[in-house]
Amino acid sequence: MGMIGLVILVFFIATALLAPIFVSSDGLDATKATGEPLQPPSLEFPFGTDDLGRSVLTLTIWGSRVSLLVGFMATLLSILIGAVIGIAAGYFGGWRENLLMRVTDWFLVIPFLPLAIVLASLLGRSLFNIILVIGVTSWPGTARLVRAQTLSVKTRPYVERARALGAGTWHAITRHILPNVFPLIFANTILVVAVAILSETTLSFLGLGDPLRVSWGSILEFAFSAGAGGAGAWWWLVPPGVAIVLVVLAFTMCGYALDEVLNPRLRRR
């Protein structure tokens, strides 16, 4: 199952990266649109056109760049914060742990959407804000997971042996805790990316994203606001929707496969 997921992911990432080579960005420029508005799929426009005559295929391909980029960046932010706080809380314990965990709990309950709306109105609509919002609201999950794993690893005898040998905090964390926590973080990362991409889609769809950038969510936003559903222009809605589903599914499949890869090692031991 993991292999299928991986193949799908590679396909999408490759498409996103290689987009400028194969598809000119002119296709996004409304003033240079060559097609008739709202045309159903044809040989010239395999996914049809939008209401401005742009090829939906071009839109989808270029949209993938933003969607994937935001997804990855937001995840990176989330994992970094979550891992650092989780390891610190788990390793140090005491008041530090309490403090960090209470902060984590606080962030855990911050509602995703209202925060996004507030930030958008305060700082304007931009990709950076989206990344920020997603990162800020998703790191607590990682933090709690990492803290639990850290607590478990911390009590293992070889960590105490390192202390007995004279190791300081840095050595214990980097040499022993981190390598044993990392597989969990990695598996968690895969799943967080999927959620991040979905979140970006949601935010763009609600009109909180960068109005100048095309992402899958924004395509859907345009489509809905232009009444694509009512006009029967299914070709405008389906490609980005299917793309989102496929990518999220692919990440989830990889996540499951990683689980299987990690567990046998534990079993063998």
Place this chain on the structure above:
Amino acid sequence: MTIPAIDPAVPVLDARGLHVSFAGRTGMFAGLFGRAEASARAVDGVDLQVRRGEVLAIAGESGCGKTTLARTLMGLERPRAGTILFEDKPMPRDLRAYRRKVQMIFQDPTGALNPRQTIYESVAEGLRIHRVPGNEKERVAAALSQAGLRPPERFFLLYPHEISGGQRQRVVIAGALVLNPEVIIADEPVSMLDASVRGEILKLLLGLRDELGLTIVVVTHDLGMAWMIADRVAVMYLGRIVELGPAEEVLTKPRHPYTKALLDVVPEAGGLDRPVLTGEPPDPTRIPAGCRFHPRCPEVASGRAEAAGFLGRCTGEDPALRVLAADHTAACHLAE
């Protein structure tokens, strides 16, 4: 590196008035309403001198505080009160230098090795932490050899799960030896090993004392093991040392009722007709008043203490370690 002159009369480790407690866990609500769990007095006033070059066994049941005492001597626990002197100087706050002199071997050899590190890395870890100059590879090979793993090169790239339990313990010992310590504290070093393998590890420990002059402190619940390798035995009960003396004395002519009871239950041919203490090893959060052993003491239970007129003292007064014979002390009112 100059080796300072060592005065053999000075004990290598000297613990005075050691008290180590663990705070009870207070749930959130319990704390709010002022109900805190009593703290566990794991080590409740211990004076112990470890002599250079000796093998000292600290024996007792679980909960007696022997492991806590060992870990405190290692610096892994901080005492609530009391001091520890190493070679007549107080234990430094910065323990890194101390850790080069006093090293530890653990009960679970499998757990004590990071499964993702090779044997080489596990043994070299100490050298890297302390940034010891010189040829790392030679030192690692020498330590593995000393621990009985020969040829050492064969083990460099192996992982812990690829070697046996006895070999893993040797790796842990090598990891301790590589720093050239003066004292090794061994916490139940063979209890998790197969019975037929234990003798080899014990032989190794004795050999290290004989050849390298190491001082070895062994924590164990197995008095038979103490008989096999220890010079002196300290018996602990509920955080106190209740008897201390040469192994021949303590294990064959015990003075404290608890030691007698422990020796009585060591299995041997001849069946099961022997006095067994009732009850469980007691709770360090609820230490009895007076002599802490009196609720389970056969002398009290059988009435002998009362007949000898000691009952009042047993229930009211906590006995200190008193010298009863040459180098043999016990904490019992009746034994005097």
Place this chain on the structure above:
Amino acid sequence: MSVLSVRDLNVSYTTQAGDVPAVRGVNLDVARGEVLGLAGESGCGKSTVAHAVLRLLPVGARAEGEVLLDGEDVLAMKPGRLRAVRWTEAAIVFQGAMHALNPVRRVGDQVAEAMTIHRQASEREAFRRAQQLVEQVGLPARRARDYPHELSGGQRQRIMIAMALACNPNLIIADEPTTALDVMVQAQVLSLLSGLQQEFGLAMIFITHDLSVLVEACDRIAVMYAGRIVEEGPSDLLFGSPAHPYTKALAAAFPQIGDERFRRAPSGLPGDPPDPAAVPRGCPFHPRCPEAIAACAREDPSLLKLTVDGRRRAACIRVDRLGAPEMVP
């Protein structure tokens, strides 16, 4: 009359690497009221033998041979009969009592469970009998209402024993019942087992690696190594003058306190107990044996009689060649 008679038991586990023989040709007899000790270290197969008696082997294990429980072959029983026989004729006190109890049910209920499964009593009656059993194992009857976490290790082990007695079996198999316990609690549990065994005339198999415990608690001992029995005989004789080199090494690991010979002279065996998947050729013990000779690498000895009546036997060619050691009948 033998309560249990094991004939040529062979158990192998199917693994990715092929068939691993855990038990290779074991013969045992336990008479009514007799206590047999089964000694050995990790990987020797003693636990497997115990589980085979009630056919509690995991999926992927194959058992061959005969296991006659009161005359009936357990290995050939139909599932219905097997279920009826389990616990009512033979019961196991499992290793690691801490984990064998369901943490969310009262211990009394768990003791009573066996009785209600076998429809020996109604739930109410079963609980009352469970309380009686709890008392018989040395705990106050009211403790039957406790949950496992409210009991100490020794107390939980007593509950396990009460559970084993629930359906009045003829045979109790105790698998490392005292291994995780303190010496004092261990002595208490041993006393208890011995008392119960005598009171009810039970047959018992006592499994542990601690030879000194077996000497105290058992009438006869069988020592296992690499899936085979390598020595068996009356416990005091076996411990006092072991014939097989492995038994000698095992006995040396449990010294007599006060005996000068053990003072500062620990001895152990090099190497480790063999992996059941890679048992050495010839005598499986020869790589570690201090008395091995050239022939040991070729011949795999079976149990040879050391006394005329066959009560003492050892699987070692050296013993045979030297003639039987001095035996006290």
